[in-house]
Amino acid sequence: MASNSEYSNLTYAEAGVDEPREQEALGTRMLPWFKRTYEFRRGIGAPMSGIGHFGNILDLGGDRGLVLATDGVGTKIFIAQHMRRYDTVGIDCIANNVNDLICLGAEPIALLDYIAINGVDEEALEGIAKGLCLGAEKAGITIPGGEIAQMPEMFSHEQGTTALDLVGTAVGLVSLGDEFDEVPRLVDGARVLPGDVIIGLASSGLHSNGYSLVRRVLLDDSRFALDEYIDRLGRTLGEELLEPTHIYVKPVLALLKKGHPIHGLVNISGGGLLNLSRLPVNCSYNIHNLPPIPPIFELIKETGRLPDAVVFAALNMGIGFCIVCPSASADILLDELQAYGETASVIGTVTGDPGGKVIIERYGLVGSGESFEAHDRLASPL
């Protein structure tokens, strides 16, 4: 990749990933074909239209729905390759999928993995399997199958090194009836109301998003080495960058199973807090009490001299998952979350403003769609 010494205007596109063009191609070139497939099935197994801000629901009959999610670990895998440490990305692979499934209230049940690899590397394959197993345990799911594809010519890699891609597809079950029925009841986000509060659950770090940008900023031009100990991180950069994505399944399922009034669930993945606008209501989200930004995000922002608007639109900035609930329920939910070992706090409020805007008060950011705009840069204390 070409180097670029001027980072102040770095966007995701300049990091080699053209997100807007991808969204355009998806919307205009691909979705029309995929929508046509909705005609190919009626009755059992057919998608239920109009619901599913984090995945479509397939009708299983008997008031049950099946939810599917697929996601890889993206270029975080390159960090694992460079460090020859493969026992954490499997956790990310599980997390990226199950954290999406629970946004609909679905209980994840299983995940299939797909590994494309340039040749058989026993250590790498065992490390991945171990990580998948650890992630499956955290999520309470099984791994009943998977696929390994050896494709030596597909990968760009140095002689003698291992290159691979890791992807998962997870399935979950949700109850579509009024009653709780072994599996939790659908949370479709439609009940989110102005005045509801937004509880933010701490992320464990970068999770699995923004790695093209992060590698560009921190690693290109040998700015930092992966084995470099960084004081403010309290560990090496490589260790920080391989920190597994936190899995929110067990605490969220526990809250759902206890019948607490939960109006919306949002996985803060690629796009950061802008994911709040995926909730299917015409409200806005005012983040007025964001916890301190963890050191890794500060390091990325400072090193890349990146504007707040760029980092907040690409990274989770310390919040990995959001729960929207009535304000009267916040304290009891926070107590329960704490009992599950989660670090959680009320970070914001739902407002009646239309347009699905996400406002980060302290940084003067107003976001919608895929980007933030800075409205009062001087207020930024980062």
Added chain:
Amino acid sequence: MASNSEYSNLTYAEAGVDEPREQEALGTRMLPWFKRTYEFRRGIGAPMSGIGHFGNILDLGGDRGLVLATDGVGTKIFIAQHMRRYDTVGIDCIANNVNDLICLGAEPIALLDYIAINGVDEEALEGIAKGLCLGAEKAGITIPGGEIAQMPEMFSHEQGTTALDLVGTAVGLVSLGDEFDEVPRLVDGARVLPGDVIIGLASSGLHSNGYSLVRRVLLDDSRFALDEYIDRLGRTLGEELLEPTHIYVKPVLALLKKGHPIHGLVNISGGGLLNLSRLPVNCSYNIHNLPPIPPIFELIKETGRLPDAVVFAALNMGIGFCIVCPSASADILLDELQAYGETASVIGTVTGDPGGKVIIERYGLVGSGESFEAHDRLASPL
């Protein structure tokens, strides 16, 4: 890849794919971790042990099971890349998964796709979506979601060209009760008996298997060009190599739904007719009436001077799917299959010989596990 002018001993490993080492790593390094995950779930969604020669079954309760399959299109994607023709591999992606699901009697309902790509190529992405849509129509499924991962640095490719990987994960439903219940009843292969006949359904060509070997034999050292018209194929080599995998869902579901006595269903994918030994019975399979081998397989065998044992263990040799049934039912099944436009015939018989051997009489081949041995090479008329 290094060239090699001596093809007569070419094995899959020499084509850059070390299948035995992969199986060893899977069995000793990965499966112990995956098996441990079976403890992480009880009751609804848990895998049902001991059944599933083409995938594990997850217990949905109410006598319903969920079956999952994941598979990519392998290095067939390279042919699409070289020809810049992307509207067929989507069909392969659907076929590889749904043809596995129906081996358990499961009715496929949906597939999620995953596309890793080196950058946004609108034509390629639309072609893939179109192929996926065509495949979904043939299989009677929907595509309710998917994922695009832009990873420019992952791929080895010439400047300005597109490189990608295409993978699908499909889900199907099966009835575990005694009755037919909207979805078909489980076919676990346990009823296969000595004396049963094996009906072979014609493949549409190579399907999606053996492409590392095929590309090595036909394309390395510029032996043939993809745009070369080949008389005995009646079209260019590239057109032949991109012929989509046949989808067997509709005829097989029709037979199941009519209640015909079907004892076993086998997708002839990688490993060719050796897939018959995946049936969970201690029988053998005598293929005594194999239809004429289609020209593409002859071309590969002759060009590579490959022994019968190698091509039969890697390629489908003209048979893409097998149905095992009582001999008394064969004629009526053949009539039904013909009505669905399938080319089908009785190709062999199940015998009481133990060991899951696959015998190809005309070629003097006896196979088990992953390979064939030639017992009477002189008898080979190919």
